[in-house]
Amino acid sequence: MSFQKILQNLPSVAKPSKTLSFKQKLKWTALPLIAFFILGEVALFGLEPGAAGGDIFGSLRAILATSFGTVLTLGIGPLVMGSIILQLLNGAGVFKFDMSTPEGKATYQGAQKILALAFTLFEAAVLVISGQIASSALLAASKGLFFANSIVIAQIVLGGIIIIYLDEVVSKWGFSSGISLFIAGGVSLEIITRSLDPFRLGPGQPINGAIPAFISSLVEGSIQFIRVHPNDMLALFATIIVFVVTMYAQTMKVEIPISYGRIRGFARRYPLPLVYASNMPVIFIAALIANLNFWVAMLNKAGINLLGYFDPAGGAHGFIFYISPYTSFAKDLIQTNVGALDLLHAFTYFTVVVLGSIMFSKLWVGISGTNSKALAEKLVNSGMQIPGFRTDTRVIEKVLDRYIPSLTVLGGAFVGALAAIAEFSGALGGGTGVLLTVGIIYQLYQEIASEQLMEMHPAIRGFLGEGGLI
Incomplete structure (x- = not known):
């Protein structure tokens, strides 16, 4: 069997055998989105407490649908990176994908899965081995460092595989695509949190949400339209302007x-x-x-x-x-x-x-x-x-x-x-x-x-x- 045939026959989500109704498509759009939010709260087992050493994706976290230290530590990053590599190879003429035929589409999707899985495995291994996400010292002492690291890597890889197939479910059974849906969901959640969160970041720390912080400043008699913390009314108005434009x-x-x-x-x-x-x-x-x-x-x-x-x-x-x-x-x-x-x-x-x-x-x-x-x-x-x-x-x-x-x-x-x-x-x-x-x-x-x-x-x-x- 040729490599192209292997790519075409990788496990994939079957297309619906008949035209789906509006309610069915809506269901298959909502369910993967709910699963995405749940997975973003599932912490990695076997981590050293407090050892997820800082979110290296920073302000791009919401765009990549990542949740550092959880099953979705890498989010859609490997899947998007796989698409970028394929596009560059296709544009350079190294590989050609005929997207007008079912075989060409299947080959492209298979290659995308292989690359996404390879990026997920490699990046997960680098994160864990470098100590950016450290496995539990207690687990390493009892079972060995290799076993402890493997447990954490396996969970990140599993999360990456789930994202790949959730994206395929939405693309074939729902509206839009999984990548787009997860980005919109992650960004929307962050906007709501940064706008309305009434809680303080810690003892002696400012209120997180822009609107509650502004109301609090009014009550205290000091209007704080702009503050040191990034969540302020200037940022909220900027969000509205970007939305309108x-x-x-x-x-x-x-x-x-x-x-x-x-x-x-x-x-x-x-x-x-x-x-x-x-x-x-x-x-x-x-x-x-x-x-x-x-x-x-x-x-x-x-x-x-x-x-x-x-x-x-x-x-x-x-x-x-x-x-x-x-x-x-x-x-x-x-x-x-x-x-x-x-x-x-x-x-x-x-x-x-x-x-x-x-x-x-x-x-x-x-x-x-x-x-x-x-x-x-x-x-x-x-x-x-x-x-x-x-x-x-x-x-x-x-x-x-x-x-x-x-x-x-x-x-x-x-x-x-x-x-x-x-x-x-x-x-x-x-x-x-x-x-x-x-x-x-x-x-x-x-x-x-x-x-x-x-x-x-x-x-x-x-x-x-x-x-x-x-």
Whole structure:
């Protein structure tokens, strides 16, 4: 059996044998999300108390759906990293995946699983062996260090496998994808916590939630709109502004007139969104930066400061500092507390995110089947045509080439710039996290609305095909 056949025959979640109802899809979206939240509270067995030595993913924690020291210590990071590697290999022509055929899709999904599992195993082993997550000294004394480390590694790997298959369940049986759903769930939970948590962080510490802290300051007669703690009213207002701007950006589209060749008079406009590659480029660049954080932390443990280092308090220094999110830039500007190095930090981070988003946008459009050729084939197979042009895939592809390549680059640059500026604002849940969550919820709403329409009018499903052109 060839390696390609092995990839195609890896254990996978079967597709539903019939069209699922709206309620069934909603159920299979909600159940994996509930399971995700539960797993995020399951602490690793065999850890030394207090030995989960600091969250190395920092402000990217919510975006990667990680919960350090639990079964979801690595979150969706390995799965996203596997996708990044495959996209780069596909873009470089090292491996080619024909996403228009079931075999090509199965090969891609199998390769993604193998890479995600390899990253999970490797990163878990490095975390435990380096002492970033230390196994119990008592367990190591009684059963041996190898056994104690293996127990912790196995649990992290199990969590990674569960995430892989939960993502597949949502993608095939529910709405949206598991990756998107877990990001939205994690960021939403963090926004709620950082906005409304009425408890103090510890004895003599400030109140955690922005709104309770602001109310408390009013009662005490000292209005604290901005405070040292990151959860303040400035961050809350920044979150609202990012939300509004992102929602507006989601509605910006280029519309192409299309008609149905078999029915005279049936015409509509096919929308090509400005953010054509969706928010996937930002997810990929965030995952890439998070993985660089991981490797810098691990190299520091080995005494190597090649790309910078983290001090005992978790502060970044060197190269890794300049490509990390600058979440207090807006607050520092207001308080006139910005120096030359801070401006360099902001400029470097902005440039890396924008250029990275453009690159991943082009790669994602190619691998996801949304390029001009794939969309032209979809329109022709659905019986659609562009008025004034022959119903030929090559002709329609040339028409779409006027828009899609430009939208891919412009959309990637726009969403990258929006993500970087959102991070500068210090928004609750992380600026990038809020941007991603708004985009995910908007797309989820569109998918749910489309599904409800097709359930109410079954003829539309047969007319446009499963998923339609919406």
